[in-house]
Structure formats: C-alpha cells, structure tokens
Amino acid sequence: MHRDKEMQKHKTMSAAVNSWIVLIVLSIIAIYLPTFIDNPSMYTICALIIVMIKGQQIVDVFMELNNAPKFWRIFFLSYIVLLPLIISVIYLM
Amino acid sequence: MISPSITTASPDEVRPDKKRLDEKCTDKKLPGDLAMWFFILAELTVFAIFFIGFSVSEQLNKEMFNQGKAQLHQTAGLINTIALITSSFFVALALNLMYKAKAKQAVWLLLTAKAFAIIYITVKIWEYLSLFEQGITIETNTFFTLYFLITAFHLMHVLLGMVILAFIAHSAWRDNYQNKELSGFEAGSSYWHMVDLLWIILFPLIYVI
Numbered sequence: 259m260h261r262d263k264e265m266q267k268h269k270t271m272s273a274a275v276n277s278w279i280v281l282i283v284l285s286i287i288a289i290y291l292p293t294f295i296d297n298p299s300m301y302t303i304c305a306l307i308i309v310m311i312k313g314q315q316i317v318d319v320f321m322e323l324n325n326a327p328k329f330w331r332i333f334f335l336s337y338i339v340l341l342p343l344i345i346s347v348i349y350l351m
Numbered sequence: 352m353i354s355p356s357i358t359t360a361s362p363d364e365v366r367p368d369k370k371r372l373d374e375k376c377t378d379k380k381l382p383g384d385l386a387m388w389f390f391i392l393a394e395l396t397v398f399a400i401f402f403i404g405f406s407v408s409e410q411l412n413k414e415m416f417n418q419g420k421a422q423l424h425q426t427a428g429l430i431n432t433i434a435l436i437t438s439s440f441f442v443a444l445a446l447n448l449m450y451k452a453k454a455k456q457a458v459w460l461l462l463t464a465k466a467f468a469i470i471y472i473t474v475k476i477w478e479y480l481s482l483f484e485q486g487i488t489i490e491t492n493t494f495f496t497l498y499f500l501i502t503a504f505h506l507m508h509v510l511l512g513m514v515i516l517a518f519i520a521h522s523a524w525r526d527n528y529q530n531k532e533l534s535g536f537e538a539g540s541s542y543w544h545m546v547d548l549l550w551i552i553l554f555p556l557i558y559v560i
Contacts (some may be wrong), residue, residue, distance in 0.1 A: 271447050278440040281551075285432045286553055289381045289425060298520065301558045312551045320443045322537075326381045341399055341552060348406040349560065 265288025277319040281287075284308050302349050306342035383538030391545045394508070398549050401501050404555055408493055419433040419494030420558065422487065431471050432550065437510075438467035439547040442516070442540045449533050454523045461520040464543070468513050472534045475506055498557060505546070505553055508510045515539045 288308045295301040317338060318324040322333045404442040409416040420448060441464035482488075482495075489499040519539040521527060526534055 270443065274440060274443045274447065277443075278413065278436065281436045281440075282433060285429065285436065285551075285554075289429050289559060289560065291559075305555045305560045309552055311556055313548060316544055316548045316551070318437065320439050320547070321541055322382050322443075322446075329381045329383055331394075337395055337399070338548070338552075341402060344403060344405045348403070348410055351410060 276314050277315040280315055281312055289307060299305050299350055305344055306346050309342045314341075375468070383534050383536075383541045387538035387541060390482070391541060394545060398501075398505075398552075401497075401504070402552060404558060408433050408497060412493055415492055416494045419492065419498065422482070423498070423558050424478055424481070425558055427474050428554050431474050432554050433552050434467045434470040434474070435547045438464040438471070439544050441467065442543050446533070446536060446540050449523065449528060449536055454526055454528065458520045458524045461516055461523070465513055465516055465520075468516070471509060471541060472506070474476065475502065501557065505549060508546050509551070512543045515542055545549060 265351070288305055291301050291304055291308075295304060314335060317331070317334045323334055396444040441460045445464065446459035448454075448460065479499075487495055489496055516539060518538050523536065
C-alpha cells in the first residue's frame with residue numbers, strides 16, 4: 259500500500275516535469291507560428307488551440323484537478339476551452 | 352430519529368456498491384479550501400470579461416490594435432511566459448514534496464518559484480518603462496488603455512500570489528502543516544497556478560494574435 263502511494267507520488271512528479279516541457283515547447287512554438295502559417299485566421303485558431311492544450315496541462319497536472327471531483331475538473335476545463343472558442347469567434351467575425 | 356439498523360451495522364454489512372462509492376468519493380478530493388476555489392472562479396470570471404472586451408475592441412479598431420501590438424516586446428512576453436510556467440512548475444514540485452513530508456526541501460522550491468516570479472516582475476517593469484520612454488502611456492489610445500489595465504491587474508495578482516507563497520513557505524518552514532493537513536498549502540499553490548493560467552491566455556491575446 260505504502261509502495262503504491264510512493265509510486266503515485268513519483269508519477270505526479272514525472273507528470274509535472276512532462277507538463278513543464280510541453281508548456282515551454284508550446285509557448286515557443288506559439289510565438290514563431292507566423293513564420294510557418296501565413297493565413298491570419300488559421301494562425302489565430304492554431305494559437306488558441308495551443309492555449310487550450312496549455313490550459314489543460316495546468317488544470318490537470320499543476321492544479322491537480324484530474325484527481326478532483328468531476329464537476330470542478332469539467333468546470334475549469336470548460337473555461338479553458340470555451341474562452342478561447344469565444345475569442346476565436348470574435349476574431350473570425 | 353436514526354434507525355438502529357444503520358447505527359448498529361458492522362463494517363462487513365455495508366453494501367459493496369456503497370463501499371465502492373465511498374472509496375471513489377474519498378479518492379476524488381478538491382485540493383485546498385473550497386473558499387479559495389470560489390475566489391479563483393471569481394478571478395477567472397473577471398479576467399474572462401477583460402479578455403472578451405479586449406477582443407471586441409480589437410475587432411472595432413483593428414488597425415490601432417495591430418500598430419499597438421507591433422510596439423510591444425514579444426520576446427519580453429515570451430520570457431515572462433517561461434518565467435511564470437517555470438515558477439508554477441516549482442510550486443507543483445513543492446506540493447509534491449509536502450505530500451512526502453519534506454517541508455524544508457519544499458520551502459527551497461517555493462523560494463525558487465519566487466525567484467522566477469521576480470524575473471517576471473522585473474521584465475514587466477522594464478517593459479512598462481521602455482513604453483513610457485517612447486511616450487506611450489495608458490492614455491495613448493484604446494489599445495494601450497486596455498494593455499496597461501489588463502497587464503497591471505495581472506501583475507497585482509502576481510504580487511498577491513508572491514505574498515501567499517511567502518506565507519505558505521514560512522508556515523512550511525515552521526512545520527505548521529502537520530498530520531498531512533495541507534489544505535492551506537494546496538490553496539496557496541492553486542492560486543499561483545491560476546495566475547499562470549491567466550497569463551497563458553493573456554500573452555497570445557495581447558502580444559501575439
């Protein structure tokens with residue numbers, strides 16, 4: 259039992275390291291997106307998809323809401339999906 | 352009136368499906384205090400209104416906003432993004448160490464997190480000063496009014512977060528989080544992650560797209 263708990267904690271630690279790497283790489287990609295994508299609408303959508311992925315990492319791994327009651331996790335994940343979606347719609351109007 | 356059959360039931364008599372449900376409920380726990388999560392929700396709502404307002408204003412003044420964004424320092428924004436993400440990462444590691452009852456080591460990680468937050472504040476102040484040197488202020492145009500309002504409001508949250516981090520670091524150093532009661536620490540770290548979460552939306556919205 260104790261060993262299982264230790265393994266779980268270790269898993270959380272490595273998940274935090276993986277998340278940190280993903281967040282840094284995506285932040286760098288986001289800033290250089292215009293060099294790969296010419297279309298401004300496409301670029302906006304890609305940047306906001308990156309925001310969603312980064313937000314999911316922070317909510318689930320850093321805030322540890324993947325172990326929280328479903329309502330709270332869904333609520334926070336909705337925020338980081340719906341807000342970029344609303345912004346995308348405003349930008350594409 | 353409580354039914355005697357419930358009060359006198361031995362643990363073995365508890366229905367297996369209820370037992371599983373209880374186990375599930377105890378596993379799924381919201382980190383920190385509920386009050387802090389409501390506070391975080393309130394903060395996220397305020398920023399959501401700011402972000403939507405900024406987007407709508409941009410659609411109404413596209414040329415002005417494009418010119419304004421061109422005057423911002425994207426690299427400074429990227430440095431701040433990396434600083435806040437790394438700071439949040441160290442806070443997550445510190446909480447992990449607290450679960451392992453390594454409070455003193457956790458304090459060092461919190462101090463590292465604060466060092467990255469100081470990088471963020473330094474870069475942000477430098478950014479403001481360089482804009483002031485160019486004669487750009489909050490009154491220059493709508494873009495810069497919103498830029499200064501939103502980023503300064505976020506900066507205030509970073510400063511409050513640093514006070515909270517200092518408080519939980521001090522409590523951890525004095526071994527105030529005993530018997531695995533870490534809700535204060537968890538609440539403080541959740542607030543800090545919220546500051547990071549807000550920045551990852553703010554940065555592309557104001558600096559990039």
